[in-house]
Amino acid sequence: MKLEDAIKKFKEHGYKSTAKREDILTYFTEADGYRTAKDLINYLEPTYAGISFDTVYRNLHLFNQVGILETTELDGEKHFRISCTHHHHHHFICKDCGKTKEIDVCPMHEVENTLRNYLIEGHKFEIYGLCPACMSA
Known part of the structure:
Protein backbone atom coordinates (compact mmCIF):
# COMPACT_ATOMS: atom_id res chain seq x y z
CA MET A 1 0.00 0.00 0.00
CA LYS A 2 1.31 3.44 -0.90
CA LEU A 3 1.39 6.34 1.57
CA GLU A 4 -1.31 8.27 -0.29
CA ASP A 5 -3.61 5.21 -0.31
CA ALA A 6 -3.08 4.66 3.42
CA ILE A 7 -3.88 8.29 4.27
CA LYS A 8 -6.97 8.19 2.05
CA LYS A 9 -8.20 4.97 3.68
CA PHE A 10 -7.63 6.45 7.14
CA LYS A 11 -9.63 9.57 6.28
CA GLU A 12 -12.42 7.46 4.71
CA HIS A 13 -12.86 5.83 8.11
CA GLY A 14 -13.43 9.26 9.64
CA TYR A 15 -10.04 9.79 11.25
CA LYS A 16 -7.95 12.95 11.14
CA SER A 17 -4.60 12.81 9.38
CA THR A 18 -1.89 14.57 11.42
CA ALA A 19 1.81 15.08 10.72
CA LYS A 20 2.67 12.46 13.36
CA ARG A 21 0.30 9.90 11.85
CA GLU A 22 1.65 10.60 8.37
CA ASP A 23 5.21 10.13 9.69
CA ILE A 24 4.18 6.77 11.18
CA LEU A 25 2.67 5.70 7.86
CA THR A 26 5.75 6.93 5.99
CA TYR A 27 7.93 4.74 8.21
CA PHE A 28 5.90 1.63 7.40
CA THR A 29 5.55 2.32 3.68
CA GLU A 30 9.35 2.60 3.48
CA ALA A 31 10.14 -0.32 5.84
CA ASP A 32 10.98 -3.70 4.38
CA GLY A 33 9.08 -6.18 6.51
CA TYR A 34 7.65 -6.25 10.01
CA ARG A 35 8.78 -3.70 12.59
CA THR A 36 8.12 -3.24 16.31
CA ALA A 37 6.73 -0.25 18.20
CA LYS A 38 10.25 0.27 19.57
CA ASP A 39 11.63 0.47 16.00
CA LEU A 40 9.00 3.10 15.25
CA ILE A 41 9.78 5.10 18.38
CA ASN A 42 13.49 5.13 17.47
CA TYR A 43 12.50 6.52 14.05
CA LEU A 44 10.13 9.16 15.48
CA GLU A 45 12.24 10.23 18.49
CA PRO A 46 14.43 12.82 16.62
CA THR A 47 11.30 14.64 15.39
CA TYR A 48 8.99 14.02 18.36
CA ALA A 49 11.22 14.08 21.45
CA GLY A 50 9.65 12.18 24.34
CA ILE A 51 6.98 10.46 22.24
CA SER A 52 5.27 7.89 24.45
CA PHE A 53 4.73 4.18 23.90
CA ASP A 54 1.05 4.81 24.62
CA THR A 55 0.72 7.25 21.71
CA VAL A 56 2.61 4.91 19.38
CA TYR A 57 0.63 1.79 20.38
CA ARG A 58 -2.70 3.62 20.16
CA ASN A 59 -1.92 4.70 16.59
CA LEU A 60 -0.51 1.31 15.58
CA HIS A 61 -3.64 -0.47 16.78
CA LEU A 62 -5.86 2.12 15.11
CA PHE A 63 -4.04 1.64 11.78
CA ASN A 64 -4.40 -2.12 12.21
CA GLN A 65 -8.11 -1.81 12.99
CA VAL A 66 -8.66 0.27 9.84
CA GLY A 67 -6.74 -2.29 7.75
CA ILE A 68 -3.68 -0.20 6.94
CA LEU A 69 -1.24 -2.26 9.03
CA GLU A 70 -0.97 -6.03 9.43
CA THR A 71 0.33 -7.62 12.61
CA THR A 72 2.17 -10.76 13.59
CA GLU A 73 3.77 -11.93 16.80
CA LEU A 74 7.47 -12.80 16.94
CA ASP A 75 9.09 -13.91 20.19
CA GLY A 76 6.09 -12.69 22.20
CA GLU A 77 6.18 -9.17 20.73
CA LYS A 78 3.75 -7.64 18.26
CA HIS A 79 5.26 -6.58 14.93
CA PHE A 80 3.59 -4.41 12.30
CA ARG A 81 3.89 -3.90 8.55
CA ILE A 82 1.96 -2.03 5.88
CA SER A 83 -0.91 -4.13 4.53
CA CYS A 84 -0.57 -5.98 1.25
CA THR A 85 -3.85 -5.56 -0.57
CA HIS A 86 -3.03 -6.20 -4.21
CA HIS A 87 -3.70 -9.97 -4.15
CA HIS A 88 -4.21 -12.90 -1.78
CA HIS A 89 -0.93 -14.29 -0.50
Missing part, protein backbone atom coordinates in the same frame (compact mmCIF):
# COMPACT_ATOMS: atom_id res chain seq x y z
CA HIS A 90 0.91 -15.30 2.63
CA HIS A 91 4.39 -14.58 4.01
CA PHE A 92 7.68 -16.08 5.02
CA ILE A 93 8.94 -13.86 7.88
CA CYS A 94 12.59 -13.68 8.88
CA LYS A 95 12.81 -13.95 12.68
CA ASP A 96 16.08 -11.97 12.71
CA CYS A 97 15.49 -8.94 10.47
CA GLY A 98 11.70 -9.04 10.00
CA LYS A 99 11.86 -9.00 6.20
CA THR A 100 9.11 -10.85 4.41
CA LYS A 101 8.78 -12.83 1.21
CA GLU A 102 5.43 -13.40 -0.42
CA ILE A 103 4.16 -16.96 -0.71
CA ASP A 104 1.48 -17.41 -3.34
CA VAL A 105 0.52 -20.92 -2.21
CA CYS A 106 -2.52 -21.04 0.09
CA PRO A 107 -3.39 -24.16 2.10
CA MET A 108 -7.05 -23.19 2.51
CA HIS A 109 -8.44 -25.60 -0.11
CA GLU A 110 -7.10 -28.50 1.92
CA VAL A 111 -8.36 -26.98 5.18
CA GLU A 112 -11.83 -26.36 3.72
CA ASN A 113 -12.03 -30.04 2.72
CA THR A 114 -11.15 -31.03 6.29
CA LEU A 115 -13.67 -28.59 7.82
CA ARG A 116 -16.65 -29.09 5.51
CA ASN A 117 -19.28 -28.46 8.21
CA TYR A 118 -17.58 -25.42 9.70
CA LEU A 119 -17.95 -21.73 8.90
CA ILE A 120 -14.48 -20.32 8.22
CA GLU A 121 -14.42 -16.55 8.70
CA GLY A 122 -10.79 -15.87 7.86
CA HIS A 123 -7.28 -17.22 8.00
CA LYS A 124 -3.65 -16.26 8.35
CA PHE A 125 -0.75 -18.41 7.20
CA GLU A 126 2.84 -17.46 8.02
CA ILE A 127 6.13 -19.32 7.89
CA TYR A 128 8.98 -18.25 10.18
CA GLY A 129 12.71 -18.75 9.82
CA LEU A 130 15.83 -16.96 8.60
CA CYS A 131 16.27 -15.21 5.27
CA PRO A 132 19.41 -15.92 3.17
CA ALA A 133 21.09 -12.68 4.31
CA CYS A 134 20.61 -13.49 8.01
CA MET A 135 21.74 -17.10 7.55
CA SER A 136 25.03 -15.95 6.02
CA ALA A 137 25.65 -13.22 8.61
Whole structure:
Protein backbone atom coordinates (compact mmCIF):
# COMPACT_ATOMS: atom_id res chain seq x y z
CA MET A 1 0.00 0.00 0.00
CA LYS A 2 1.31 3.44 -0.90
CA LEU A 3 1.39 6.34 1.57
CA GLU A 4 -1.31 8.27 -0.29
CA ASP A 5 -3.61 5.21 -0.31
CA ALA A 6 -3.08 4.66 3.42
CA ILE A 7 -3.88 8.29 4.27
CA LYS A 8 -6.97 8.19 2.05
CA LYS A 9 -8.20 4.97 3.68
CA PHE A 10 -7.63 6.45 7.14
CA LYS A 11 -9.63 9.57 6.28
CA GLU A 12 -12.42 7.46 4.71
CA HIS A 13 -12.86 5.83 8.11
CA GLY A 14 -13.43 9.26 9.64
CA TYR A 15 -10.04 9.79 11.25
CA LYS A 16 -7.95 12.95 11.14
CA SER A 17 -4.60 12.81 9.38
CA THR A 18 -1.89 14.57 11.42
CA ALA A 19 1.81 15.08 10.72
CA LYS A 20 2.67 12.46 13.36
CA ARG A 21 0.30 9.90 11.85
CA GLU A 22 1.65 10.60 8.37
CA ASP A 23 5.21 10.13 9.69
CA ILE A 24 4.18 6.77 11.18
CA LEU A 25 2.67 5.70 7.86
CA THR A 26 5.75 6.93 5.99
CA TYR A 27 7.93 4.74 8.21
CA PHE A 28 5.90 1.63 7.40
CA THR A 29 5.55 2.32 3.68
CA GLU A 30 9.35 2.60 3.48
CA ALA A 31 10.14 -0.32 5.84
CA ASP A 32 10.98 -3.70 4.38
CA GLY A 33 9.08 -6.18 6.51
CA TYR A 34 7.65 -6.25 10.01
CA ARG A 35 8.78 -3.70 12.59
CA THR A 36 8.12 -3.24 16.31
CA ALA A 37 6.73 -0.25 18.20
CA LYS A 38 10.25 0.27 19.57
CA ASP A 39 11.63 0.47 16.00
CA LEU A 40 9.00 3.10 15.25
CA ILE A 41 9.78 5.10 18.38
CA ASN A 42 13.49 5.13 17.47
CA TYR A 43 12.50 6.52 14.05
CA LEU A 44 10.13 9.16 15.48
CA GLU A 45 12.24 10.23 18.49
CA PRO A 46 14.43 12.82 16.62
CA THR A 47 11.30 14.64 15.39
CA TYR A 48 8.99 14.02 18.36
CA ALA A 49 11.22 14.08 21.45
CA GLY A 50 9.65 12.18 24.34
CA ILE A 51 6.98 10.46 22.24
CA SER A 52 5.27 7.89 24.45
CA PHE A 53 4.73 4.18 23.90
CA ASP A 54 1.05 4.81 24.62
CA THR A 55 0.72 7.25 21.71
CA VAL A 56 2.61 4.91 19.38
CA TYR A 57 0.63 1.79 20.38
CA ARG A 58 -2.70 3.62 20.16
CA ASN A 59 -1.92 4.70 16.59
CA LEU A 60 -0.51 1.31 15.58
CA HIS A 61 -3.64 -0.47 16.78
CA LEU A 62 -5.86 2.12 15.11
CA PHE A 63 -4.04 1.64 11.78
CA ASN A 64 -4.40 -2.12 12.21
CA GLN A 65 -8.11 -1.81 12.99
CA VAL A 66 -8.66 0.27 9.84
CA GLY A 67 -6.74 -2.29 7.75
CA ILE A 68 -3.68 -0.20 6.94
CA LEU A 69 -1.24 -2.26 9.03
CA GLU A 70 -0.97 -6.03 9.43
CA THR A 71 0.33 -7.62 12.61
CA THR A 72 2.17 -10.76 13.59
CA GLU A 73 3.77 -11.93 16.80
CA LEU A 74 7.47 -12.80 16.94
CA ASP A 75 9.09 -13.91 20.19
CA GLY A 76 6.09 -12.69 22.20
CA GLU A 77 6.18 -9.17 20.73
CA LYS A 78 3.75 -7.64 18.26
CA HIS A 79 5.26 -6.58 14.93
CA PHE A 80 3.59 -4.41 12.30
CA ARG A 81 3.89 -3.90 8.55
CA ILE A 82 1.96 -2.03 5.88
CA SER A 83 -0.91 -4.13 4.53
CA CYS A 84 -0.57 -5.98 1.25
CA THR A 85 -3.85 -5.56 -0.57
CA HIS A 86 -3.03 -6.20 -4.21
CA HIS A 87 -3.70 -9.97 -4.15
CA HIS A 88 -4.21 -12.90 -1.78
CA HIS A 89 -0.93 -14.29 -0.50
CA HIS A 90 0.91 -15.30 2.63
CA HIS A 91 4.39 -14.58 4.01
CA PHE A 92 7.68 -16.08 5.02
CA ILE A 93 8.94 -13.86 7.88
CA CYS A 94 12.59 -13.68 8.88
CA LYS A 95 12.81 -13.95 12.68
CA ASP A 96 16.08 -11.97 12.71
CA CYS A 97 15.49 -8.94 10.47
CA GLY A 98 11.70 -9.04 10.00
CA LYS A 99 11.86 -9.00 6.20
CA THR A 100 9.11 -10.85 4.41
CA LYS A 101 8.78 -12.83 1.21
CA GLU A 102 5.43 -13.40 -0.42
CA ILE A 103 4.16 -16.96 -0.71
CA ASP A 104 1.48 -17.41 -3.34
CA VAL A 105 0.52 -20.92 -2.21
CA CYS A 106 -2.52 -21.04 0.09
CA PRO A 107 -3.39 -24.16 2.10
CA MET A 108 -7.05 -23.19 2.51
CA HIS A 109 -8.44 -25.60 -0.11
CA GLU A 110 -7.10 -28.50 1.92
CA VAL A 111 -8.36 -26.98 5.18
CA GLU A 112 -11.83 -26.36 3.72
CA ASN A 113 -12.03 -30.04 2.72
CA THR A 114 -11.15 -31.03 6.29
CA LEU A 115 -13.67 -28.59 7.82
CA ARG A 116 -16.65 -29.09 5.51
CA ASN A 117 -19.28 -28.46 8.21
CA TYR A 118 -17.58 -25.42 9.70
CA LEU A 119 -17.95 -21.73 8.90
CA ILE A 120 -14.48 -20.32 8.22
CA GLU A 121 -14.42 -16.55 8.70
CA GLY A 122 -10.79 -15.87 7.86
CA HIS A 123 -7.28 -17.22 8.00
CA LYS A 124 -3.65 -16.26 8.35
CA PHE A 125 -0.75 -18.41 7.20
CA GLU A 126 2.84 -17.46 8.02
CA ILE A 127 6.13 -19.32 7.89
CA TYR A 128 8.98 -18.25 10.18
CA GLY A 129 12.71 -18.75 9.82
CA LEU A 130 15.83 -16.96 8.60
CA CYS A 131 16.27 -15.21 5.27
CA PRO A 132 19.41 -15.92 3.17
CA ALA A 133 21.09 -12.68 4.31
CA CYS A 134 20.61 -13.49 8.01
CA MET A 135 21.74 -17.10 7.55
CA SER A 136 25.03 -15.95 6.02
CA ALA A 137 25.65 -13.22 8.61
